[in-house]
Amino acid sequence: MTRYLTTLALALAAAFLTPQVKAEKVMIYREGQLVNPTDVAAVLGKTRSVRLLDETPAAPAKYVSAAAAALAKTSARTPLLAHGREEAPVDASAVSLPVRFAFDSTDILPAARTQLDALADGIKLLAPDSIVTVEGHTDAVGSDAYNLELSRNRARAVRDYLVQHHGIDASRLKTVGYGESRPIEGAEPTAGVNRRVQFRGA
Template sequence: MTRYFVTLAIAIAAALFTPGLKAEKVVVYREGQVVSPQDVAAVLGKTRSISLLDDAPAGRAKPSTDSHADALSLPVRFAFNSADIVPSARSQLDALAEGIKLLAPQRIVTIEGHTDAKGSDAYNLELSRVRAHAVRDYLVQRHGIAAARLKTVAYGESRPINGSDPNAGVNRRVQFRGA
């Protein structure tokens, strides 16, 4: 219960001290939906981020070519309690890689690891780190994207998408930001 109040306090403080921050518009893809590399490039090239989510909420999947979106969420799954990318997530990552290749070669992409609040803070921070590294390694080894273009950062459970339920599956994600 204490963790809930700490998370809530952090979320409220973030909202109060970042007045220029606007709500993100998210285009959510569901597992099995085709991801357009052009859409990926449009989002990474013009706006703030792309998210790969473990569990996309039902009823929100609306892929589009909306270049005004702030984020693009793709389902990515890891083996339980590990950083092993499951085969069903690879086609989405493959399309993501093709979108990254459409960006200018000097464009840096930051891969952020996030978790839900299950487990200790230290464990979640480490799990988010190794998952972000696993995605980076996949993009480098499978698609030949230069490692120097891909930076990783781990946030653990500190930046939930769904602050009302820190344990929600939507909080388990890998997020991409173009720079």
């Protein structure tokens, strides 16, 4: 009986002391969707989204699960929040863009530049000493090693674009590649939605 009570006590202690892992919330923009720089700054800087005085107020964005984001076929212009309900963008921990590159290349296609330009405007709203991590992700087509290297190179290409075209200090932008190891929840590993670049405040 003593052994049973001791085991039960240890199990209860472990349950209460083990930190609860929360699902990460990611603001997911679809291709061609307008990126709001103040929302980007709110997520990356963990500050409240403050709109510029000359801006017209925007309607609150709706956020849905990442599975719905992967399967969405609408032309809605609001970003999707993985694992979220209708919450403010500041509740997200990262911003995901479907940055398009030339096939088997790190050349950023012109279609991706509008979103990257708006993201750069959001980074410029952050404190001058803030750091942003640029994460490269791929789908599962190809070998693990190939995808890992491709994701690293594409993250660097995005960093270089932000430095060269927007004057953001390179020391403020860290890069990392995850290859195919972190697909969007609910999406097939080979789905195109997994080919993305994510940004998070460091």
